[in-house]
Amino acid sequence: MLEEGAKAPDFELNATPDQKIRLKDFKGKNVILAFYPADWSPVCSDQMALYNEMLKYFNKYDAQIFGISVDSVWCHLAFSADRKLHFPLLADFEPKGEVSKAYGAYDDEAGESKRALFVIDKEGNIAWSYLSPTAVNPGADGILDALDKLTKK
Amino acid sequence: MSTLKPAVSENDHIQGDQSASVEIVEFGDYECPFCGDAYPIVKEIQETFGEQIKFAFRNFPLQEAHPFALSAAFAAEAAAAQGKFWEMHDAIYENQHRLSEHIFAELAEMVGLDLEKFKEDSQSEEVKQKVESDFESGVRSGVNGTPSFYVDGIKFDGGVMDLYQMLKESTE
Numbered sequence: 564m565l566e567e568g569a570k571a572p573d574f575e576l577n578a579t580p581d582q583k584i585r586l587k588d589f590k591g592k593n594v595i596l597a598f599y600p601a602d603w604s605p606v607c608s609d610q611m612a613l614y615n616e617m618l619k620y621f622n623k624y625d626a627q628i629f630g631i632s633v634d635s636v637w638c639h640l641a642f643s644a645d646r647k648l649h650f651p652l653l654a655d656f657e658p659k660g661e662v663s664k665a666y667g668a669y670d671d672e673a674g675e676s677k678r679a680l681f682v683i684d685k686e687g688n689i690a691w692s693y694l695s696p697t698a699v700n701p702g703a704d705g706i707l708d709a710l711d712k713l714t715k716k
Numbered sequence: 717m718s719t720l721k722p723a724v725s726e727n728d729h730i731q732g733d734q735s736a737s738v739e740i741v742e743f744g745d746y747e748c749p750f751c752g753d754a755y756p757i758v759k760e761i762q763e764t765f766g767e768q769i770k771f772a773f774r775n776f777p778l779q780e781a782h783p784f785a786l787s788a789a790f791a792a793e794a795a796a797a798q799g800k801f802w803e804m805h806d807a808i809y810e811n812q813h814r815l816s817e818h819i820f821a822e823l824a825e826m827v828g829l830d831l832e833k834f835k836e837d838s839q840s841e842e843v844k845q846k847v848e849s850d851f852e853s854g855v856r857s858g859v860n861g862t863p864s865f866y867v868d869g870i871k872f873d874g875g876v877m878d879l880y881q882m883l884k885e886s887t888e
Contacts, residue, residue: 609781609861610860612778612780613778613859613860615780615781616779616780616851617855620852620855646781647780647781649780699860700860700861701860702718702858702859702860703858703860704718704855704856704857704858705858707855707856
């Protein structure tokens with residue numbers, strides 16, 4: 564998995580059927596990438612639901628968060644609407660898992676993204692990364708600590 | 717390993733003996749069904765272990781997922797201003813199945829609050845701040861869902877039944 568100091572591989576992924584997100588376009592902003600195995604995990608301990616509640620904290624750090632899984636845009640749309648998510652979920656769908664693989668966050672056996680977090684600084688370098696056991700929601704304390712460090716630089 | 721930040725202080729709502737040997741902190745959401753399920757077990761834990769335990773509750777409302785969670789947190793904190801935090805906390809969990817925006821005044825009356833003051837406090841900046849700082853403390857402490865428990869300042873990796881079991885074993 565890519566670690567601190569590595570250049571964050573650029574990518575272009577669909578957020579909706581007709582909207583693409585390109586990492587390069589977010590230069591000058593901190594970016595959080597949250598790779599996760601699949602949409603539709605149980606509600607109250609759902610990682611994306613937690614990040615959804617934290618957008619104002621991420622804003623304070625001038626950081627944009629993206630969720631990424633191999634689910635299709637249509638699946639993401641339904642999931643997003645159901646959970647009232649206010650940040651983009653990107654579909655690493657075709658070729659399947661290509662971006663997850665580029666970040667070293669793909670589980671070949673399961674055919675899903677691993678549960679991995681990346682904080683990317685304003686110059687597009689990875690400032691922090693963390694691989695969580697698939698069954699464990701890693702929370703957000705690590706992300707905030709990494710963003711803290713970036714703002715103190 | 718995630719630790720509780722900041723540590724329990726006089727800003728917290730605490731039940732039990734100050735000098736108790738085990739400190740349990742729950743981060744909870746009043747509308748979360750898992751917290752609702754945990755509520756009677758926590759009570760049982762408190763009864764079983766008595767003065768060996770002190771219990772604190774911090775707010776972790778997932779307001780996007782749970783439309784009444786934030787109002788409920790405000791209601792409990794507003795009750796705290798009249799010294800009835802736990803009465804309100806309990807009343808909300810006991811009525812979780814019928815939570816609505818209108819239930820809080822009824823519960824306030826039930827636990828014997830001054831209604832005018834309660835309504836005012838529910839909207840106050842202080843109450844909002846308290847809920848907000850609880851939430852931020854949860855985020856900083858690595859809360860990843862509700863309920864999350866901390867035992868003596870360390871995140872407990874398991875649900876409330878696991879907690880009960882662990883306490884049983886450690887006090888045997």
